[in-house]
Amino acid sequence: MDFGSSDRATELRDRLQAFMGEHVLPAEPVWAEQIRSAPSPHSHPPVIEQLKAEAKNRGLWNLFLSDAEHGAGLTNCEYAPLAEIMGRTWIAAEACNCNAPDTGNMEVLHEFGTPEQKQRWLAPLLAGDIRSAFAMTEPDVASSDATNIAMQIKRDGDSYVLNGRKWWITNAMHPNLAILIVMGKTDPSAPAYQQQSMVLVPIDTPGLEVVRSLPVFGYHDPEGHGELLFNDVRVPIENIIAGEGMGFLIAQARLGPGRIHHCMRAIGAAERALELMCDRADERETFGKPVSHNANIRDWIAESRIELEMARLLVLKTAWLMDEVGNQHARIEISGIKFAVPEICLKIVDRAIQVHGGGGVSDDFPLAAMYAHLRTLRLADGPDEVHKLSLARQELRRQRDRRKAAQV
Ligand SMILES: Cc1cc2nc3c(=O)[nH]c(=O)nc-3n(C[C@H](O)[C@H](O)[C@H](O)COP(=O)(O)OP(=O)(O)OC[C@H]3O[C@@H](n4cnc5c(N)ncnc54)[C@H](O)[C@@H]3O)c2cc1C
Numbered sequence: 001m002d003f004g005s006s007d008r009a010t011e012l013r014d015r016l017q018a019f020m021g022e023h024v025l026p027a028e029p030v031w032a033e034q035i036r037s038a039p040s041p042h043s044h045p046p047v048i049e050q051l052k053a054e055a056k057n058r059g060l061w062n063l064f065l066s067d068a069e070h071g072a073g074l075t076n077c078e079y080a081p082l083a084e085i086m087g088r089t090w091i092a093a094e095a096c097n098c099n100a101p102d103t104g105n106m107e108v109l110h111e112f113g114t115p116e117q118k119q120r121w122l123a124p125l126l127a128g129d130i131r132s133a134f135a136m137t138e139p140d141v142a143s144s145d146a147t148n149i150a151m152q153i154k155r156d157g158d159s160y161v162l163n164g165r166k167w168w169i170t171n172a173m174h175p176n177l178a179i180l181i182v183m184g185k186t187d188p189s190a191p192a193y194q195q196q197s198m199v200l201v202p203i204d205t206p207g208l209e210v211v212r213s214l215p216v217f218g219y220h221d222p223e224g225h226g227e228l229l230f231n232d233v234r235v236p237i238e239n240i241i242a243g244e245g246m247g248f249l250i251a252q253a254r255l256g257p258g259r260i261h262h263c264m265r266a267i268g269a270a271e272r273a274l275e276l277m278c279d280r281a282d283e284r285e286t287f288g289k290p291v292s293h294n295a296n297i298r299d300w301i302a303e304s305r306i307e308l309e310m311a312r313l314l315v316l317k318t319a320w321l322m323d324e325v326g327n328q329h330a331r332i333e334i335s336g337i338k339f340a341v342p343e344i345c346l347k348i349v350d351r352a353i354q355v356h357g358g359g360g361v362s363d364d365f366p367l368a369a370m371y372a373h374l375r376t377l378r379l380a381d382g383p384d385e386v387h388k389l390s391l392a393r394q395e396l397r398r399q400r401d402r403r404k405a406a407q408v
Contacts, residue, residue: 002077003316009078016060016085016096023054024092028366031091041220042173042213051095052128062126064098064261067110070126076257076319080264084312087268089366090373097128101170104258105132105181108198108250112242117200121179130178133171135201135228136251140165144386146251147192151184151230153199160186160199160240162207162233168380172226173213177203182230183251186244196247200239207233217372256327259334259381263315263341266377267308269370270345274304276365277352284357291355300351311337311344332394335387342377343384349374 005013027047034045055061063082065071074082086092093099102125109122124130141148151164162184171177179202186197201208209231213224242250278301281292291297318337321330349371353360361368378384 001317001320003320005081006078009074009081012060012063012072012074013081013085015058016063016082019055019058019060020085020088020092023051024089024095027051027091028089032363035222042175042222042224044175044222048091048094051091052097055096056128060096061128062097062106064103064257065106065110065126070110070122075323076260077316077323080260080316080319083261083264084268084271087265088272090369093265097126098261100258100261101134102132103261104254105134105179107257108181108241108254111253112246112250114238116238117241121200124178129176131171131174131176131223133169133177133180133226134254135166135169135180136183137168138165139167139227144383146183146196146248149183149185149196151182153182153184153186153197155186155237156234158237159234160237162199162201162230162235164230165228166230167225167227168214169226169228170221171223172210172228173222173224179203180208180228181241183247190245193248194245196251197244198241198247198250199235200241201230201233201235205233205235207231216376219369219372252331253327255381256322256331256334259338260315260318260322262377262381263311263337264319266341266345266374267312267315269374270304270308270311270348273345273349273352273367273370274301274308276367277301277304277348277355280352280355280359297355300355304348304351307344308348311341315341332391335382335390338382339378339384339387342374346371346374346378 030047031045034047035041035043062071063074064079066073066075083098086096086098106122106125109118109125113122121132125132136146136149137143138149138151141150143149151162151166154161162182164184166182169180179200181198182201183196183198185195187195207230209229211227211229213220213226216225278292281297281301282290284291315337318330318333321333349367353367353371356365356367359365363369
């Protein structure tokens with residue numbers, strides 16, 4: 001395994017770090033003030049557009065995309081340290097056009113889109129002019145088993161007609177949201193994994209209504225997580241992606257990179273939490289000595305450092321595997337990091353909150369918001385239990401094969 005950085009990736013990392021220090025981190029309080037003073041929690045802070053322009057100027061744009069023509073052309077191993085740097089703050093990924101769910105949607109259009117779909121939707125997404133959403137989860141069925149998805153997509157002449165309800169659809173309140181990739185059933189009588197399809201639905205299509213925005217622990221993320229009602233929503237048949245029955249295949253292709261990107265950014269957030277924990281522990285004194293002089297605090301610091309290193313190595317190993325054998329063959333490893341990394345990062349942020357006392361749960365520090373976001377990663381893109389199920393299945397198969405081989 002070689003996790004060494006190429007010259008290009010090293011150079012991009014240096015540039016990204018400079019951008020973070022000079023522009024992105026100083027923009028955090030500006031962003032917070034713009035949100036606070038806006039009439040709605042779902043306004044789009046103007047500072048994001050300024051950061052996007054600066055990121056573009058500096059060539060720090062679409063770093064996630066492995067295709068060199070439209071993106072940076074980096075391998076997963078090369079992108080991992082960059083995603084980690086962006087993960088240190090919640091505004092960096094959007095500033096560099098590397099934020100979920102748009103990255104996954106761009107990858108879908110890039111890989112499966114027709115030339116017309118690419119021109120109409122991929123080009124403005126790559127330019128950062130519009131935003132997109134991915135609509136799979138439904139309130140009425142357990143959506144961690146995607147065979148349950150019930151949204152109807154019925155062919156009617158030259159159109160598909162969609163009926164159903166979705167929720168937790170990220171970007172639903174973003175003022176630049178223009179297009180949704182919607183998963184539903186085109187053929188309920190087909191074999192379980194061929195019933196589903198994905199279609200492109202412009203946000204202004206009649207019959208599509210954003211019913212409400214769902215808060216996360218009381219936080220209203222500006223981009224919003226929406227509940228959406230589809231009532232006879234009609235789109236032309238050209239809006240289907242890769243043909244009927246391809247929904248599962250596309251979902252798998254989309255979720256692999258999305259999951260590892262979440263893990264990479266989570267490590268960046270936890271790294272920042274550890275820095276904050278050490279700063280605060282050195283700064284504050286109780287009972288005549290700095291908080292950092294207490295053995296339990298030192299244990300937390302030492303354990304956090306090692307857990308973070310373990311998480312990073314596991315993510316890098318998975319990135320390496322994706323580069324070597326492809327996303328599909330690395331899917332079990334992706335499942336592994338998807339439950340292990342958020343758990344480790346949450347533990348580290350929780351310790352940092354504790355060391356900050358009451359300040360830790362306030363919004364004077366980024367820790368409370370970090371915790372809320374990281375906690376959602378144990379659900380979004382598949383809950384921990386489903387990823388553990390995949391891993392356990394494979395492990396049991398491996399062990400049964402071992403026993404069988406030993407009997408021969
Ligand atoms: C902040 C946030 C953003 C999101 N963004 C999006 C988005 O943009 N688009 C989108 O489509 N969805 C999105 N989601 C939804 C997310 O992907 C789903 O919530 C998730 O897949 C789980 O589906 P569910 O909520 O229907 O839970 P259910 O399927 O009802 O499962 C509930 C619980 O049951 C347990 N469980 C399920 N299966 C098993 C099993 N086999 N063994 C043991 N326990 C099990 C798990 O603990 C699970 O959490 C988002 C969610 C959040 C919180």
